Amino acid sequence: MINGAHLIIYSRDAEADRAFLRDVLGYPHVDAGGGWLIFKLPPAEVAVHPVEGAESHELYLMCDDVEATVSELTARGVEFTQPVTDAGWGLLTRLRLPGGGEVGMYEPRHERATEL
Structure with a gap:
């Protein structure tokens, strides 16, 4: 029945972030019209975490070797805002x-649902 998911990143500079996904990360894309690029992402997972305060949503990119x-990516001009840390479940950075936003990136140490 459900055959996919569509993620939206809200940005103060959508053109710059689209260029980043296209040119730096090299994600294939289609133009939905008027420059609205929609990118093919690697396989994805979703997790639900409990929260006491306001709900929020985060995007984490996964990789096989975070270092x-x-x-x-640093050689391509990407700025990392957090050093790589060991979170137990993976090696994490941001x-x-x-456009000014941040996304997480980690090397998972947990079993990956993308392998199901």
């Missing part, structure tokens, strides 16, 4: 999008 990926 190598940080090095490669990167800044050109």
Whole structure:
């Protein structure tokens, strides 16, 4: 019945963030019209975490080797806002999008649902 999910990143500079996804991360895309690029993402997972306060949603990119990926993206001009830390469930960092937002990136140590 449900065959996919559509993620939306709200940005203060959508053009810059679209260019980042297209040119820096190299994600294939289609133009839905008027420059509205929609990107093909790698396989995804979703998790639900409990919260006491206001609900929010986050995006984490996953990689096989966080140190190598940080090095490669840094060479492409990507700014990382948090050093790689060991969160137990994975090695975690955060990167800044050109529009000012941030997304997490981690090397999972947990079983991946994308492998199901």
